[in-house]
Amino acid sequence: MRARTAVILGVMLLAASCDTSDDAARSATNVSPSASPSVFETGRMLLDTRAGSRYIDVEIADDDVERATGLMGRTELPDDFGMVFVYFEDTRSPFYMKNTLVPLSIAFFDVNGRVVEILDMEPCRRDPCPLYHPASAYRGALEVEQGSFEEWGVAEGDLVRLTR
Numbered sequence: 001m002r003a004r005t006a007v008i009l010g011v012m013l014l015a016a017s018c019d020t021s022d023d024a025a026r027s028a029t030n031v032s033p034s035a036s037p038s039v040f041e042t043g044r045m046l047l048d049t050r051a052g053s054r055y056i057d058v059e060i061a062d063d064d065v066e067r068a069t070g071l072m073g074r075t076e077l078p079d080d081f082g083m084v085f086v087y088f089e090d091t092r093s094p095f096y097m098k099n100t101l102v103p104l105s106i107a108f109f110d111v112n113g114r115v116v117e118i119l120d121m122e123p124c125r126r127d128p129c130p131l132y133h134p135a136s137a138y139r140g141a142l143e144v145e146q147g148s149f150e151e152w153g154v155a156e157g158d159l160v161r162l163t164r
Contacts, residue, residue: 040066043164045084045142051153054080056144060164062086071143072099082144084162090139094131097124103146108138113159120146 040059047054057080061067067085071077087093095106101123108117117134121143124130134141142160149155 040083041164043084043162045082046159046161046163047152047154048159048161049153049155050158054152056080056082058082058084058142058162060084060086060162070095070100071102071104073101075101077102077145082142082148085141085143086162087139090137092134092137094133095121095141095143096129096131097121098127098129100124104143105146105149106132107142107144107149107154107160108134108136109140109142109160110137111139113140113161115154115156115158115160117156118149118154 040061043058043060044055045058047056057078059082061070061083062085070085071083090111097104100121103123104121106119106121107115108119109115116136116138119132119134121132122130140160140162
């Protein structure tokens with residue numbers, strides 16, 4: 001009987017940890033990546049814009065835990081750097097800046113890599129923090145230091161491509 005109870009409890013905890021609701025994003029904890037090595041896979045993003053093309057280095061968040069952690073705790077970001085959030089189906093999940101210390105810009109893109117919306121997001125140190133909702137469904141999102149998209153000439157309709 002104890003073994004069965006332990007299995008049921010384990011399944012319940014696993015299911016709870018897979019929650020992608022706003023509350024799950026709010027409850028994520030983070031060890032500052034500047035204090036420890038990154039746990040994220042890395043890659044490069046090609047930004048193909050009307051102003052030209054450029055590559056930036058990215059960390060890849062492609063599971064619920066990585067997406068909930070994001071860039072929390074970072075005190076600065078390198079030039080030509082970002083974090084890409086990858087989803088395997090269309091989503092409308094909002095982004096949350098709790099414990100994110102650097103102002104960010106975020107470009108939401110569709111399954112074809114076309115930028116559908118760009119928003120600026122501000123750091124938030126205590127609740128309630130605003131949620132940043134894109135106007136339409138998206139397949140991925142690229143966060144960079146606020147103002148970088150403008151500097152690089154990235155606009156809605158431009159293309160982004162991830163290479164690992």
